Amino acid sequence: METVTSIVVWGLCVSIGGPLALLGFFHLLFPKSAWSVYRWWGKLWNADPQKIAPAYKSGLAMRVVGITCGAGGVFICAIPKLFLP
Numbered sequence: 001m002e003t004v005t006s007i008v009v010w011g012l013c014v015s016i017g018g019p020l021a022l023l024g025f026f027h028l029l030f031p032k033s034a035w036s037v038y039r040w041w042g043k044l045w046n047a048d049p050q051k052i053a054p055a056y057k058s059g060l061a062m063r064v065v066g067i068t069c070g071a072g073g074v075f076i077c078a079i080p081k082l083f084l085p
Contacts, residue, residue: 002085010080021073028066031059 027034035058042048049056 006080006084009084013076013079017073017076017079019073020076021070024066024068024070024073026066027062028070031062031066034062034065035059 038058039048039050042050042052049058
C-alpha cells in the first residue's frame with residue numbers, strides 16, 4: 001500500500017508542480033512574450049492592460065511572476081522527496 005501511495009503522491013506533485021515551474025520559467029526568460037499574451041487576453045475582454053495602466057512595469061512584473069511560479073513549482077515537485085520516507 002505504501003508503494004501505491006508513493007506513486008500517487010509523486011504523480012500528483014509532478015503533474016501540478018511541473019507545469020507551474022515551466023510557466024514560471026517562461027515568464028522569467030521571456031517577459032515580453034508573456035506580457036503580450038496577457039495583452040492579447042485582455043483585448044479579448046475589452047480590457048487591454050496597456051491602456052488601463054500605460055506606465056505599468058510589465059517586464060519586472062513578469063519576472064516576479066516567473067520567480068514566484070517557478071519556485072512554487074519546484075517546491076511542489078520536491079514535496080514527496082521531503083516528506084515521504
